[in-house]
Amino acid sequence: MIFLQRNRLATLKLTANPVIFTLAASIFLALAYNATFWNRFFEVTGGVSYKNIPFYVATFLIMVLVFNAFFTAIAFRPLIKPVLTLIFCTTAFAAYFMHRYGVRIDAAMMQNVIETNAREVADLLNWRMAMFFLTLGVVPSIIVWRTKLTFPDVRRNLLIKCSVIGLSLIAAIGLTVAFYKHFAPTFRQHRDLQFMLTPINYLWATNSYLKRKLGRPKVVAPLGTDAVKGALWHEKTRKTVTVIVLGETARAMNFSLNGYARNTNPELSKQAGLVNFTNVQSCGTATAESVPCMFSSLGRNNYSDSKAKSQQGLMDVLSHAGFDVLWRNNNSGCKGVCDRVEHEDMSKPVAGNALCTDEECYDEHLLDGLPERIRSSKKDMVIVLHQKGSHGPTYWKRYPEKFRQFGPECATSDLQECSSEAIAATYDNTILYTDHFVSQTINMLRRMEKNEGIDASLIYISDHGESLGENGMYLHGAPYRFSPIEQRHVPFMVWMSDSFRSQFAIDATCLAARSSQMLSHDNLFHSVLGMLNIKTSVRNPALDLFHACT
Ligand SMILES: [Zn+2]
Incomplete structure (x- = not known):
């Protein structure tokens, strides 16, 4: 006893x-x-x-x-x-x-x-x-x-x-x-x-x-080594720059562009040349699952972590096609996706930088020195900006003071301490800041197009969504089969400058007509290759959004 x-x-x-x-x-x-x-x-x-x-x-x-x-x-x-x-x-x-x-x-x-x-x-x-x-x-x-x-x-x-x-x-x-x-x-x-x-x-x-x-193989199999720039690149003299903003924990339903009642997209909604896709599902419900999946050619049904990590992905195929590929990170890492291309970790706070606190940097820090980096490259570029976005539960830490526009603010990581209104308002401030960040990135590309004659485009897509207390669930990472739609429905938008669109013969009206079509992370790999007119056997035209619109 x-x-x-x-x-x-x-x-x-x-x-x-x-x-x-x-x-x-x-x-x-x-x-x-x-x-x-x-x-x-x-x-x-x-x-x-x-x-x-x-x-x-x-x-x-x-x-x-x-x-x-x-x-x-x-x-x-x-x-x-x-x-x-x-x-x-x-x-x-x-x-x-x-x-x-x-x-x-x-x-x-x-x-x-x-x-x-x-x-x-x-x-x-x-x-x-x-x-x-x-x-x-x-x-x-x-x-x-x-x-x-x-x-x-x-x-x-x-x-x-x-x-x-x-x-x-x-x-x-x-x-x-x-x-x-x-x-x-x-x-x-x-x-x-x-x-x-x-x-x-x-x-x-x-x-x-x-x-x-x-059990993961140590050797990474090459992918798309046959990739070359297609016919539309012939005799092209202007530099092309495509930025992929990889969002974090942004759920589509809190974007006013997708019909959310609060105006969380005051800047992006005014951007000409932006096509917003309203019906997009993520591959996983957590970064470690979604990011390797969306940058692989596998698609959700064929995806497994070991398969994705045993073969090259989108970043490698773009390198094979001759692009200068850069991954800038303000997140916990690229989960193996950027291992073989140039990558910069920008998540560590920089003393004296107004875009950083003592603990971390706001996403706009990802733009620091970017125009100079683009200018110094002799090649066409694809740049991924991996945001910290709306990562919780400390939503209030993700945006500068100026973006504390909705309230009351929930300033604790113990979300059940806050009312559902406060959680939503704080989360919405992160979306408002992402709206500003993506819009600022587009503005930077516009300026470079005007002043330096580049052809530019931008894709914004989030890795997964977030639960904000619906059915007692918070954060994300629910097993996919049981995950609520809030964790799977992600924002996805494409912006192209006029010169980019005409260079790559993309019909914007046709693209806009597809904006409410059912899409998923499976489309990303093939659509980036399609948008940039890259010829390779690994591009599946059926998953390339641009295929029917070029
Ligand atoms: Zn994530």
């Missing part, structure tokens, strides 16, 4: 035998960290009623028995306490994100977590998270370390262990069989439940992520 000798945590001394100790840890894990799972489980099974009680008790017991079998297997003196501490601390974070942000944990989410950077992590910290960590991570860990385990002798210990593991598993299997007709439809119809059951969700997700990552 567990004996509490004193009642203050600092001087707490407990004694327990390992069988009781692992069972207590299993019960605690099933109850304290799984509120999100239980809420959803009750919801999809019709709610708490006498009829459902046996099923719920069976589910709880199976969870406890499976956890118990695992902890018993590792219940050796040097191992059990460090493992439990690690699990309690990590699961506290998982439980916090599931509970506060409606996050679901799958392999793509784990990739997102593992490949994030320190500043994005710092953005998430707040006192409520610290309290969660203290209560569910630190306190249980202290109790674990303050408990003196009384192990029997080796032979007896092994015998007890084998019996406990055997009995736990037999009981778990027996209960699963007995309630199979309840379990099968529940977990089959509501597959999202598997992403809520912690710590199984993140252990399983980390395992799949690592399997994918380690």
Whole structure:
């Protein structure tokens, strides 16, 4: 039995035998960290009623028995306490994100977590998270370390262990069989439940992520090495510059260009030569998934992280065709897409630069020195500007003071502290700033066209959308199959100068007529090649937006 000798945590001394100790840890894990799972489980099974009680008790017991079998297997003196501490601390974070942000944990989410950077992590910290960590991570860990385990002798210990593991598993299997007709439809119809059951969700997700990552081939296969500039380039003397603004976390429905009631596009709506596509779906719901997918030739149905990283992508094909390719980054990185072309990390704050705070730089910093860089290039250019955009939950940090136009502002990373009006208003300020940034980029290209005789175009597309509290969900990264439309519907627009359009024989009316057509990230790779009249066997005309309009 567990004996509490004193009642203050600092001087707490407990004694327990390992069988009781692992069972207590299993019960605690099933109850304290799984509120999100239980809420959803009750919801999809019709709610708490006498009829459902046996099923719920069976589910709880199976969870406890499976956890118990695992902890018993590792219940050796040097191992059990460090493992439990690690699990309690990590699961506290998982439980916090599931509970506060409606996050679901799958392999793509784990990739997102593992490949994030320190500043994005710092953005998430707040006192409520610290309290969660203290209560569910630190306190249980202290109790674990303050408990003196009384192990029997080796032979007896092994015998007890084998019996406990055997009995736990037999009981778990027996209960699963007995309630199979309840379990099968529940977990089959509501597959999202598997992403809520912690710590199984993140252990399983980390395992799949690592399997994918380690199985990734080291050699990158060439792609589109046959790419050349097509007939429309013959005898062309003016330099051509195309900028792709890669947005971050911008959802289409908050753009007034897409019918949003608030005027979040005061500048872009006045830009002549802009075509806005209203019906565009992202490839993934997180940067680590969407960015490699949209710059690959694979398309969403064929995409996998390992496939995308084992072959070259759009940036490489443009290099093969003879362009000077540049990637400027104000994000957590290009996720492998820009590895073989020139790339500049502009996300670090620059002292004395008015476009930077102590922590980060606003997206306009991506334009610093860009005209000079374009001028110095002897070749035609394609430039990607990878924004920080609307990255949350600290939306208020993404825009300069001047763009704090909608309110009230939500200035905390704990979004549930704010009203839905405040969250939307703060998010809308980020869209307003993106509107300004993209418009400024177009203005820069216009000036260079006028003064220096370049032909210019710009594409703006976001990597994925964002949930702002709809159905209790916040942020992004939901498993694609269960993701809400807010996380998948992205803005996409194309601007071309008159000289660019006539040079590449693009019919703007035809393009505008396609503006409400169903499109997706699958179109990006092929449309950039089509717009720039690049001949290569890897361009699929069916996915090239410009094909029918040239
Ligand atoms: Zn993103």
